[in-house]
Amino acid sequence: MANIIGVINTSHVPAIGGAIARRAQQEPYWKPFFDGYVPVQKWVAQKRPDVVVTFYNDHGLNFFLDKMPTFAVGAAPEYANADEGWGIPTLPVLRGNQDLSWHLIEALVDAEFDPVTCQEMVIDHGVSLPMALFWPDQQWPVSLVPICINTVQHPLPSATRCWKLGEAVGRAIASFPGDARVLVVGTGGLSHQLDGERAGHINRDFDLRFIESLVSDPRWATQYSNYELVEKVGTQGIELLMWLAARATLDEARKVHSNYHIPISNTASGLLVLEPAGN
Ligand code: DHB
Ligand code: FE
DSSP states (O other): OEEEEEEEEEOOOTHHHHHHHTTOTTSTTTHHHHHTTHHHHHHHHHHOOSEEEEEEOOOSSSOOTTSOOSEEEEOOSEEEEOOOSSSOSOOOOEEBOHHHHHHHHHHHHHTTOOOEEESSOEEOHHHHHHHHHHOTTOOOOSEEEEEEEOOSSSSOOOHHHHHHHHHHHHHHHHTOSSOEEEEEEEEOOSSOOOSSTTTTOOOHHHHHHHHHHHHHOTTGGGGSOHHHHHHHHOTTGGGGHHHHHHHTTOSSEEEEEEEEEEEETTEEEEEEEEEETTO
């Protein structure tokens, strides 16, 4: 039986990849950010997951504005990083976990989610940067199942819908007949707006309340429509939907670690590690 060992939610700003490539982790700008991941690396090494299920948004590599699935699940044998030039230049390919992928897809269709299934899929900074932050030697000890949620082209799925998707994925992982220690990851956010009149918009109060809510009152953010969320956290801040989906794979959870740092690029970077309560 598969077991969720925990959830990590993290931002995925592409400039992090540039900093990793330049080995800039100790520079004053980057140190408070990278220091936040040291406890995560220790926790992950101790928990020894063998599969990562990552909720992320594709940034134009697999789907562009002409064809945009609301939900898509990877079922590929492997995933190469194909970021558009501003990530880490060379990154080892990630192994897929096709058995778990197809199990999740079947369970999601049963639960009336009907995702697009991707037997070929490339990944971008939304998947690769968290991996490189958790395993800095880039010798991935895990396989991958990527789950893509559209936060790029409106209409976007609501916070409530993303929560329900996460719950369905959590149930599906629990019913996987194979043995697996699963780490669930949600990547994106927190508040940021990359263009338009409000470029650079950051809402520290909301971000901190949101992080805290995922421990004490995890459905709190589902009270908001996507328009309200965009108003609060910016057009790209809506990537926080991934954090909600990932959180929903667990029932009661306790906080292992969190970090919040402004800014990385134009973005508020957040980090939250959760374990199932009782572990
Ligand atoms: C930035 C943040 C993102 O989430 C992203 O996908 C691209 C760019 C940024 O802050 O630069
Ligand atoms: Fe992004």
